Amino acid sequence: MNKSLLLKQILAALEAIHQGAVDAAMRAYNTATDDENVAENKYDTLALEAAYLAQGQAQRVAECEADLAAFEKLELANYSDQEAVGLGSLVYLIDEAGAEKYLFLGPAAGGLKLTFFDKQIIIITPSAPLGQILLGRFVDEEIEINIGGQIKSYEIAAIY
Structure with missing residues (x-):
C-alpha cells in the first residue's frame, strides 16, 4: 500500500x-x-x-x-508486522462477520472518508476512542469498542 x-x-x-x-x-x-x-x-x-x-x-x-x-x-513510516500502530499508520481491520475496514491514524481531520484504490479509508485521530484503542497495538491483536451500545470486535489484520 x-x-x-x-x-x-x-x-x-x-x-x-x-x-x-x-x-x-x-x-x-x-x-x-x-x-x-x-x-x-x-x-x-x-x-x-x-x-x-x-x-x-x-x-x-x-x-x-x-x-x-x-x-x-506528517512523516510517513513503513510499518512491519513487528511494529505497533502509531501516527501515520494505515490499519486494516476485520470484524467477526468478515467485514473489512481501513483506518488511517492521522493528526487531524477525523471522520474524513475517501476512496483509495477502491478501498474506503476513514481518517481517525489518536484522541478518538478507536484511535486510543489502536495506538500501540500489533498485527493479529483483537480489539473491542463500544459503538452505539454494542461491543464490536475487530482483528488487526495488517498495518501499513
Missing part, C-alpha cells in the same frame, strides 16, 4: 474542503457587508446574523488550514 500516494490524496481532499470553506466565508462576509442588508428597524437582523455566520465560517477556514498544516508535517 503506497501511503505517500494516500497522503497526497488526503491533502487534495483537505484542500478541496478548505476551498469550500473559503468560498462559504466569502459569501457570508459579502452578505453581512452588503448595503441591501442594512437594518431598517430593530427587528431586522439579517446583517447581524450574516456577520455571525461569517465569523463562524472564518473559524472553519482556520480549522481547515490547521488540518492541512498537520498533514503536511
Whole structure:
C-alpha cells in the first residue's frame, strides 16, 4: 500500500474542503457587508446574523488550514508486522462477520472518508476512542469498542 500516494490524496481532499470553506466565508462576509442588508428597524437582523455566520465560517477556514498544516508535517513510516500502530499508520481491520475496514491514524481531520484504490479509508485521530484503542497495538491483536451500545470486535489484520 503506497501511503505517500494516500497522503497526497488526503491533502487534495483537505484542500478541496478548505476551498469550500473559503468560498462559504466569502459569501457570508459579502452578505453581512452588503448595503441591501442594512437594518431598517430593530427587528431586522439579517446583517447581524450574516456577520455571525461569517465569523463562524472564518473559524472553519482556520480549522481547515490547521488540518492541512498537520498533514503536511506528517512523516510517513513503513510499518512491519513487528511494529505497533502509531501516527501515520494505515490499519486494516476485520470484524467477526468478515467485514473489512481501513483506518488511517492521522493528526487531524477525523471522520474524513475517501476512496483509495477502491478501498474506503476513514481518517481517525489518536484522541478518538478507536484511535486510543489502536495506538500501540500489533498485527493479529483483537480489539473491542463500544459503538452505539454494542461491543464490536475487530482483528488487526495488517498495518501499513
